[in-house]
Amino acid sequence: LLVNAVEGSGHRASETLFGLFFEEINHAGAGGIWAELVSNRGFEAGGHHTPSNIDPWSIIGDESSVILSTDSSSCFSNNKIALKMEVLCDTTGSNICPTGGVGTYNPGFWGMNIEQGKTYKVVLHVKSLNSVSISVSFTSSDGSQILATSNIIAAASDVLNWTKVEVMLESQGTNHNSRLQLTTTRKGVIWFDQVSAMPMDTYKGHGFRRELIEMIEGLKPRFLRFPGGCFVEGEWLRNAFRWKETVGPWEERPGHFGDVWMYWTDDGLGYYEFLQLTEDLGALPVWVFNNGISHNDQVATSSVSPFVQEVLDSLEFARGDSNSTWGSVRAAMGHPQPFDLRYVAVGNEDCGKKNYRGNYLKFYDAIKHAYPDIQIISNCDGSSRQLDHPADLYDFHIYTSANNLFSMAHQFDHTSRAGPKAFVSEYAVTGNDAGTGSFLAALAEAGFLIGLERNSDVIGMVSYAPLFVNSNDRRSFQMAGAISNGFCLKALLLWNPDAIVFNSWQQYGTPSFWVQKFFAESSGATVLNTTLTANSTSSLIASAITWQNADDKNNYLRIKIVNFGSNSVSVKISVDGLASNSIDSFGSTKTILASVNLMDENSFQAPNKVVPTESLFEGAGIDMDVVLTPHSFTSFNLLR
Ligand code: AHR
Numbered sequence: 130l131l132v133n134a135v136e137g138s139g140h141r142a143s144e145t146l147f148g149l150f151f152e153e154i155n156h157a158g159a160g161g162i163w164a165e166l167v168s169n170r171g172f173e174a175g176g177h178h179t180p181s182n183i184d185p186w187s188i189i190g191d192e193s194s195v196i197l198s199t200d201s202s203s204c205f206s207n208n209k210i211a212l213k214m215e216v217l218c219d220t221t222g223s224n225i226c227p228t229g230g231v232g233t234y235n236p237g238f239w240g241m242n243i244e245q246g247k248t249y250k251v252v253l254h255v256k257s258l259n260s261v262s263i264s265v266s267f268t269s270s271d272g273s274q275i276l277a278t279s280n281i282i283a284a285a286s287d288v289l290n291w292t293k294v295e296v297m298l299e300s301q302g303t304n305h306n307s308r309l310q311l312t313t314t315r316k317g318v319i320w321f322d323q324v325s326a327m328p329m330d331t332y333k334g335h336g337f338r339r340e341l342i343e344m345i346e347g348l349k350p351r352f353l354r355f356p357g358g359c360f361v362e363g364e365w366l367r368n369a370f371r372w373k374e375t376v377g378p379w380e381e382r383p384g385h386f387g388d389v390w391m392y393w394t395d396d397g398l399g400y401y402e403f404l405q406l407t408e409d410l411g412a413l414p415v416w417v418f419n420n421g422i423s424h425n426d427q428v429a430t431s432s433v434s435p436f437v438q439e440v441l442d443s444l445e446f447a448r449g450d451s452n453s454t455w456g457s458v459r460a461a462m463g464h465p466q467p468f469d470l471r472y473v474a475v476g477n478e479d480c481g482k483k484n485y486r487g488n489y490l491k492f493y494d495a496i497k498h499a500y501p502d503i504q505i506i507s508n509c510d511g512s513s514r515q516l517d518h519p520a521d522l523y524d525f526h527i528y529t530s531a532n533n534l535f536s537m538a539h540q541f542d543h544t545s546r547a548g549p550k551a552f553v554s555e556y557a558v559t560g561n562d563a564g565t566g567s568f569l570a571a572l573a574e575a576g577f578l579i580g581l582e583r584n585s586d587v588i589g590m591v592s593y594a595p596l597f598v599n600s601n602d603r604r605s606f607q608m609a610g611a612i613s614n615g616f617c618l619k620a621l622l623l624w625n626p627d628a629i630v631f632n633s634w635q636q637y638g639t640p641s642f643w644v645q646k647f648f649a650e651s652s653g654a655t656v657l658n659t660t661l662t663a664n665s666t667s668s669l670i671a672s673a674i675t676w677q678n679a680d681d682k683n684n685y686l687r688i689k690i691v692n693f694g695s696n697s698v699s700v701k702i703s704v705d706g707l708a709s710n711s712i713d714s715f716g717s718t719k720t721i722l723a724s725v726n727l728m729d730e731n732s733f734q735a736p737n738k739v740v741p742t743e744s745l746f747e748g749a750g751i752d753m754d755v756v757l758t759p760h761s762f763t764s765f766n767l768l769r
Pocket residue numbers: 152154357358359360477478555594595616617620
């Protein structure tokens with residue numbers, strides 16, 4: 130392997146080369162990175178109808194002691210549904226309430242993780258014609274173990290109108306499968322609405338599950354593409370992500386049913402929260418907006434201007450000063466300074482749909498007119514032919530087998546160097562090769578990423594998809610069958626894997642997650658020209674970068690090689706352009722990702738079965754003889 134490190138050779142990779150794509154899929158957000166513990170906190174999951182779907186809220190007691198129903202009496206005009214709890218039993222008389230009371234509980238998203246010594250803020254809205262005595266508790270899943278409890282005692286005059294109540298609960302025990310209970314032993318009627326329970330300890334205090342976000346922080350992402358994916362489009366436009374309904378006070382957000390991935394979200398994780406998260410990660414936001422096209426319906430270009438205006442408003446929300454109409458909404462939410470929004474994508478996977486080009490041009494012209502610096506991403510693949518419309522970047526999505534993806538490392542070798550750059554915004558090995566996150570998939574992805582890095586003169590951005598899966602919500606074949614056709618159906622049928630798997634309290638990275646770590650320093654690095662001259666080149670692919678580490682200010686040379694074949698390969702590496710004593714072999718390391726079986730996966734039981742191992746690399750120098758084990762991904766990290 131020849132590495133050309135002659136001063137001035139190679140090219141500079143984009144500062145935003147490697148980042149993340151977050152989609153609200155597999156409960157990645159609701160019941161995932163967004164730390165809200167209550168599911169369906171406004172009782173709105175059935176839409177604005179009564180009776181509404183209050184699932185997963187359930188009854189504590191039986192019909193002789195309590196009746197739960199919904200009505201439209203809420204004080205929140207965007208989400209009128211409230212829970213009505215008619216308590217028939219009492220502390221005295223013929224119908225005595227059971228010990229512990231009657232009421233309702235919410236198990237959250239497959240159980241709430243409540244931990245000893247941690248504090249949780251419960252907020253609820255309550256109304257009653259009578260005085261109330263309500264216990265707010267975290268308990269075990271069957272209610273038998275009380276972890277934390279507090280009483281709300283209020284005179285009728287205090288709760289005659291809707292009243293917001295906040296309770297801080299410090300847990301006396303740990304239970305990963307807890308529930309939130311609202312109970313009473315007093316006869317009467319109580320209405321509840323907008324019930325939230327959040328841990329006080331969240332990532333940077335902004336409401337995200339710390340341990341999940343710390344995992345992605347470790348990838349040093351330079352951008353975050355959000356909030357989808359098909360989630361942005363919707364099966365039908367009426368169910369697409371509409372940003373205005375996701376900002377402002379959480380109690381007033383209507384929530385919506387994501388009809389592609391088939392679940393309700395309260396939209397606590399809204400447009401503002403995505404922008405905040407991106408900023409907290411030190412990344413740049415990439416806002417994918419709905420362009421008037423869903424999987425099954427489209428707005429004609431002649432009627433698309435309200436959608437265009439909605440997007441212009443979203444840009445004002447992000448970037449306008451705090452006196453502007455939408456900038457003031459952002460400021461009121463706690464962020465007077467603008468967010469650094471520089472990238473938008475016009476839709477998702479909509480190229481080729483009847484109205485795409487027409488709608489795209491309307492968005493393009495309006496955005497460029499108002500914000501000339503914003504980079505606009507088209508859904509149309511420009512890797513093998515010129516786009517017929519202006520764009521700063523174009524989306525490229527690929528989900529395929531391991532062999533295919535490995536061979537696609539050369540996809541961009543012959544792409545015109547003149548047009549807009551590619552944004553490989555979704556890639557992954559899927560299907561049989563992938564399982565729920567195999568080493569084989571990761572190895573092929575490593576090869577593909579090396580190919581992208583080599584071609585980063587024409588590739589501006591890269592992100593894996595999808596990022597997170599709640600292990601309780603892996604999409605199933607049966608459910609997919611219920612959804613109409615389209616690309617996402619195909620993805621859904623084959624869906625799996627995701628980079629990070631979690632449940633209420635655990636998380637681990639799939640091998641695909643760990644592969645991305647190898648590229649954490651590549652954004653903005655100098656990519657050197659490398660040439661493989663060995664015999665078995667078809668199973669090998671290599672790249673090399675140099676960069677200066679921002680922390681220790683040292684210069685590094687990193688050579689990455691994937692051996693996709695089943696034989697070990699001896700490789701002589703020669704670095705041209707560096708003095709023979711320029712590598713510090715004591716400060717150099719070697720990192721390998723390999724595994725016993727190609728289909729090995731990590732799991733909650735064995736989260737570190739397939740993870741990179743790092744060791745000192747004493748053979749480091751400008752001429753090195755290395756042996757690449759079969760099916761391995763090796764990174765030689767040389768200190769210069
Ligand atoms: O990443 C999952 C889905 O795959 C995305 O929603 C979509 O863009 C693609 O079809």
